[in-house]
Amino acid sequence: MNKQAIPIITGIEESKSENTYPSLIKGYVLACTNKSEKQLIESGVFCTGRAYGHKVMAVKKGDIVFLLNIDTDELIGPFIAKSEGDYNPEKSPFGSKYPYIVEVVSDGTTIHRLSNAKNLFKKLNINWRSDILSEKGVQLIKQLVLRKKDIGTLRIKNKETLIAKNYRPPLFSTTLWDYPYQSYGDTPKGNNKYPGVTPAFIIYNMLYRYTIPGDTVLDPMTGSGTTIDVCKEEKRNVIAFDIVPTRPDIKQADARNLPLPDESIDMVFIDSPYGDNIRYNDHPDNIGHIPATDEAFYDELEKVMKECYRVMKPGKYLGWLIGDQWAKKHFVPVGFKIYERLTKYFEPVDIISVVRRNQASNTPIWHRRAIEHNFYLRGFKYLIIVRKPDKDSSSKKKDLNIKWNFYER
Numbered sequence: 001m002n003k004q005a006i007p008i009i010t011g012i013e014e015s016k017s018e019n020t021y022p023s024l025i026k027g028y029v030l031a032c033t034n035k036s037e038k039q040l041i042e043s044g045v046f047c048t049g050r051a052y053g054h055k056v057m058a059v060k061k062g063d064i065v066f067l068l069n070i071d072t073d074e075l076i077g078p079f080i081a082k083s084e085g086d087y088n089p090e091k092s093p094f095g096s097k098y099p100y101i102v103e104v105v106s107d108g109t110t111i112h113r114l115s116n117a118k119n120l121f122k123k124l125n126i127n128w129r130s131d132i133l134s135e136k137g138v139q140l141i142k143q144l145v146l147r148k149k150d151i152g153t154l155r156i157k158n159k160e161t162l163i164a165k166n167y168r169p170p171l172f173s174t175t176l177w178d179y180p181y182q183s184y185g186d187t188p189k190g191n192n193k194y195p196g197v198t199p200a201f202i203i204y205n206m207l208y209r210y211t212i213p214g215d216t217v218l219d220p221m222t223g224s225g226t227t228i229d230v231c232k233e234e235k236r237n238v239i240a241f242d243i244v245p246t247r248p249d250i251k252q253a254d255a256r257n258l259p260l261p262d263e264s265i266d267m268v269f270i271d272s273p274y275g276d277n278i279r280y281n282d283h284p285d286n287i288g289h290i291p292a293t294d295e296a297f298y299d300e301l302e303k304v305m306k307e308c309y310r311v312m313k314p315g316k317y318l319g320w321l322i323g324d325q326w327a328k329k330h331f332v333p334v335g336f337k338i339y340e341r342l343t344k345y346f347e348p349v350d351i352i353s354v355v356r357r358n359q360a361s362n363t364p365i366w367h368r369r370a371i372e373h374n375f376y377l378r379g380f381k382y383l384i385i386v387r388k389p390d391k392d393s394s395s396k397k398k399d400l401n402i403k404w405n406f407y408e409r
Ligand SMILES: C[S@@+](CC[C@H](N)C(=O)[O-])C[C@H]1O[C@@H](n2cnc3c(N)ncnc32)[C@H](O)[C@@H]1O
Pocket: 190, 191, 194, 195, 196, 197, 198, 199, 220, 221, 222, 223, 224, 225, 226, 227, 241, 242, 243, 244, 253, 254, 255, 256, 271, 272, 273, 280, 281, 285, 286, 287, 288
């Protein structure tokens, strides 16, 4: 193969047009039990824990909410959201155990109940736990609950349209994260034309794992501002820097020397250069001018790590997105090398493999070349998650009081 013909695999993520839900009413199904149903309905405040908190946070005033009693299998409603989704343990009828809340009112009529609800959702291909209903889905479920439509006569041609499909990304429970789009929701997250733009669902997942609304998140290399847009929508404060700011809400600073006080940050997200494979700008202090084959690249990024460590509060989390390089017939395990440097300062928490989609090399010609010439295209990036140790290193981590340490077969 012609040596010149192998460009460095850049992994530029591009979104297809997917933001297709501008401000239409959405529908949410929240769960309750026989024990909690009365209290939730009487208080007019529905609440949930971390697993579904992100769904509640997406609720807008005027959206429709249904309660599913999982003991009786009845769908109860419709209720109208009179507030946005929020994080408020004080207002929650179940306190800090279920701190994500939405205040609701009934639509003025008596509350209706529809039995066999799970079966209905199955029939409609709706995952009631995770899906958010589209306007069409809301109208249909409302008509069924209000008995204006009979389940027996249902003819749904395109079940997909009942769900607001790309309104919010999923929260991942495994170490393999895969989502087809760079952005989601009503508004863009970052600029998908920016070279090396970060897939927004990664930041979204980090926020729901390691912060609560009101926390302060830092991105020292913000690029086109994906972290800002995700944080704002999820009600986190955000501080954003870049060596060359691309918009007014990004401040100019070198990530090795941040104008921030010590121990002031609740979470850091950083998608650094992976070497000199992408030309972000011509600023002389852009670390993306140093090749990943050069040890100086890691030395400079280690300065960024130390600076993040300084500004983070003890016990808080940092997520570092990084990809390996295969260029000019040479493999560089950039991810391992970054992990090594990070864990000089931080405690390891986990490593996520993020599937790369829509990158420049994802074309038939590059797939053929990879096999023909026996090399691999980059299929994933690492999200390395680390934690700044607690101040008192003797403080033992709280034991989780759980009885499911082993996977049952
Ligand atoms: C992979 S991009 C970040 C992409 C961004 N998360 C987004 O979604 O658009 C890496 C960024 O690091 C910035 N950068 C490089 N060297 C820097 C430095 N010394 N201090 C601050 N930012 C730097 C580049 O300008 C570039 O915007």
